[in-house]
Amino acid sequence: MAAAAKSVIQTLxxxxxxxxxxxxxxxxxxxxxxxxxxxxxxxxxxxxxxxKAIIPTSNPETVYDIKYYSRDQRRNRPPIRRTILxxxxxxxxxxxxxxxxxxxxxxxxxxxxxxxxxxCGGGYQK
Numbered sequence: 099m100a101a102a103a104k105s106v107i108q109t110l111x112x113x114x115x116x117x118x119x120x121x122x123x124x125x126x127x128x129x130x131x132x133x134x135x136x137x138x139x140x141x142x143x144x145x146x147x148x149x150k151a152i153i154p155t156s157n158p159e160t161v162y163d164i165k166y167y168s169r170d171q172r173r174n175r176p177p178i179r180r181t182i183l184x185x186x187x188x189x190x191x192x193x194x195x196x197x198x199x200x201x202x203x204x205x206x207x208x209x210x211x212x213x214x215x216x217x218c219g220g221g222y223q224k
Contacts, residue, residue, distance in 0.1 A: 123129055142148060
């Protein structure tokens with residue numbers, strides 16, 4: 099009974115196709131499934147490789163150096179120098195510092211403004 103049911107199912111599989119096998123790229127007789135089997139994808143375990151990797155040993159500083167941060171120029175900067183100033187240090191610096199007239203920017207308004215005190219209403223019109 100089981101053998102007969104199996105043969106009927108195999109016969110039906112031959113004639114009844116999945117909807118995506120009727121048209122499209124899967125219907126082509128030369129179509130090969132894109133997803134590989136597990137035995138084709140990874141033939142050996144990474145821990146049990148048949149041949150050891152050959153590592154070049156020319157310059158000692160660049161031997162097998164695949165680290166990202168050693169080549170990253172955006173983050174490869176000298177560290178920022180930080181200093182903590184105490185109140186005594188600030189007071190000492192302020193005593194040592196002397197200001198000159200040339201240390202400040204020039205005044206942009208040099209002309210005098212003359213007031214007209216004889217204007218009616220203080221200069222405002224009504």
